[in-house]
Amino acid sequence: MKLVLASDHGGYELKEEIKKHLLEKGYDLEDIGTHSTESVDYPEFGRAAAEMVAAGKADKGILCCGTGIGISLAANKVKGIRCAVVSDTFSAKMSRAHNDANMLSLGGRVVGAGLALEIVDIWLATEFEGGRHQRRVDKIEG
Ligand code: RB5
Numbered sequence: 001m002k003l004v005l006a007s008d009h010g011g012y013e014l015k016e017e018i019k020k021h022l023l024e025k026g027y028d029l030e031d032i033g034t035h036s037t038e039s040v041d042y043p044e045f046g047r048a049a050a051e052m053v054a055a056g057k058a059d060k061g062i063l064c065c066g067t068g069i070g071i072s073l074a075a076n077k078v079k080g081i082r083c084a085v086v087s088d089t090f091s092a093k094m095s096r097a098h099n100d101a102n103m104l105s106l107g108g109r110v111v112g113a114g115l116a117l118e119i120v121d122i123w124l125a126t127e128f129e130g131g132r133h134q135r136r137v138d139k140i141e142g
Contacts, residue, residue: 001124003029004058006049007108008042008071011064014108014116018062021117030058046074046083053102054080061103062120068107075103082140087111092119096126098133 003022007015012034022029032048034040042065052058061083065071068085075083083103084095087110095101104123106116128134 001027001059002057003027004049004052004061005029005031005063006045006061006071007034007064008045008066009034009037009039010042010066011068011071011106011108012037014106014111014113015062015064017113018064018106018116018120021120042071043074046071047078050075050078050081050083050103054078059102060124063103063105064108065105066107066109068105068110072103072105075105080141082137086119086123087115089115089118089122092123093126096123097129098136100128100133100137 005015005019019031046063049061049063053061063071063075072083072085075081081103082099082101083105084101085105086092086095
């Protein structure tokens with residue numbers, strides 16, 4: 001599975017923690033930035049990562065900004081993207097099982113690294129259940 005990671009300055013430190021964790025686990029990942037805590041605009045990073053997922057250049061994506069919200073809003077503008085903002089493990093599981101979320105967004109100013117890494121692990125390990133949920137997911141695209 002190929003992953004794309006992106007953040008703005010508000011999510012940079014959390015993205016680095018997630019990157020280290022996933023590289024240790026052997027994931028193939030591409031970090032498209034940002035690469036420092038210098039202020040940048042989150043829509044550019046959210047959209048670029050989402051376009052990689054939508055184009056099949058990555059299977060899934062993980063985003064971080066201060067709240068996880070702004071960067072997810074940008075990602076969700078890209079056709080085919082279902083980006084879930086998550087700050088608890090139950091939602092991490094359900095965003096995959098029921099919503100087939102193909103991107104996960106976390107707030108670096110909301111969740112600590114310990115919880116964030118648990119969320120990431122659960123999100124990556126959970127399969128979409130399909131069935132009635134497929135019909136509902138199909139209706140999201142219209
Ligand atoms: C940047 O200060 C902050 O607005 C951004 O990281 C994010 O929280 C936006 O949703």
